[in-house]
Amino acid sequence: MPPATPELISPRSARVAAARRLAKRNFRGKDRLFLAEGPQAVREAAAHRAPGGDATLVELFATVEAAERYADIVGEARAAGARIHLAADEVIADISTTVTPQGLVGTCRFLDTPFEEILAARPRLVAVLAHVRDPGNAGTVLRCADAAGADAVVLTDASVDLYNPKAVRASVGSLFHLPVAVGVPVEQAVAALKGTGVRILAADGAGSDDLDDELDKGTMGGPTAWVFGNEAWGLPEETRALADAVVRVPIHGKAESLNLATAAAVCLYASARAQRARGGCRSLTSN
Numbered sequence: 001m002p003p004a005t006p007e008l009i010s011p012r013s014a015r016v017a018a019a020r021r022l023a024k025r026n027f028r029g030k031d032r033l034f035l036a037e038g039p040q041a042v043r044e045a046a047a048h049r050a051p052g053g054d055a056t057l058v059e060l061f062a063t064v065e066a067a068e069r070y071a072d073i074v075g076e077a078r079a080a081g082a083r084i085h086l087a088a089d090e091v092i093a094d095i096s097t098t099v100t101p102q103g104l105v106g107t108c109r110f111l112d113t114p115f116e117e118i119l120a121a122r123p124r125l126v127a128v129l130a131h132v133r134d135p136g137n138a139g140t141v142l143r144c145a146d147a148a149g150a151d152a153v154v155l156t157d158a159s160v161d162l163y164n165p166k167a168v169r170a171s172v173g174s175l176f177h178l179p180v181a182v183g184v185p186v187e188q189a190v191a192a193l194k195g196t197g198v199r200i201l202a203a204d205g206a207g208s209d210d211l212d213d214e215l216d217k218g219t220m221g222g223p224t225a226w227v228f229g230n231e232a233w234g235l236p237e238e239t240r241a242l243a244d245a246v247v248r249v250p251i252h253g254k255a256e257s258l259n260l261a262t263a264a265a266v267c268l269y270a271s272a273r274a275q276r277a278r279g280g281c282r283s284l285t286s287n
Contacts, residue, residue, distance in 0.1 A: 034163035066103025123151035139170025146174035202243035
């Protein structure tokens with residue numbers, strides 16, 4: 001069998017240009033499509049289905065080498081109904097937003113979940129990103145929430161675009177694992193979650209309540225939403241005032257502070273541990 005040859009060899013082709021423009025937010029919003037790069041993200045996209053049953057992965061661009069190396073992923077993409085395009089290395093480099101592309105770039109349908117559906121599911125653990133502007137941090141917090149077993153993530157209207165390529169990469173596939181609502185005003189998010197019986201905890205380094213104390217008091221076993229703020233200036237006073245408690249992660253050493261993603265991981269795992277302990281809401285639900 002002769003070696004495969006790329007069908008897309010020019011970065012100027014209309015097909016390539018349509019994919020490349022998804023690096024810009026306004027075109028993502030217009031087309032309702034975003035880019036997923038690398039084998040992990042493409043595999044997760046191929047396995048994901050929208051609630052209506054439509055496949056999330058629409059197209060897959062792959063170099064000949066990547067198509068051979070990740071033949072199983074290409075097969076999964078094809079089985080999901082995605083159009084497969086073998087592309088020259090320079091074409092993939094033109095579409096990709098990374099310095100060293102891995103040879104696979106997929107175009108995916110938007111997959112955010114209406115906030116009302118998240119509320120209807122009676123979530124037990126939620127991460128609310130309020131004023132988070134760095135896409136890498138947003139994606140990493142989403143990954144932490146997924147790992148901690150959270151039921152949903154909410155990005156407020158003042159936060160970064162969920163489909164920013166850096167956010168998608170930083171989520172390492174977790175974007176496809178749990179419901180994410182976008183564009184919800186923080187006041188609306190907090191009020192609605194409180195209305196379903198969820199306790200609101202604002203994470204802030206200057207919080208009056210200590211995370212260790214909260215755990216010792218046994219107050220974290222119930223449904224909880226953590227509100228995380230901006231990387232540089234944290235949460236504004238008006239947002240902290242919405243919470244049932246403003247909680248700080250204790251610093252036992254000499255570090256000045258924790259970065260957003262690290263603090264989020266500590267908080268979410270603390271809640272996950274409390275909820276899975278005897279008497280926590282997770283164990284009650286499972287019984």
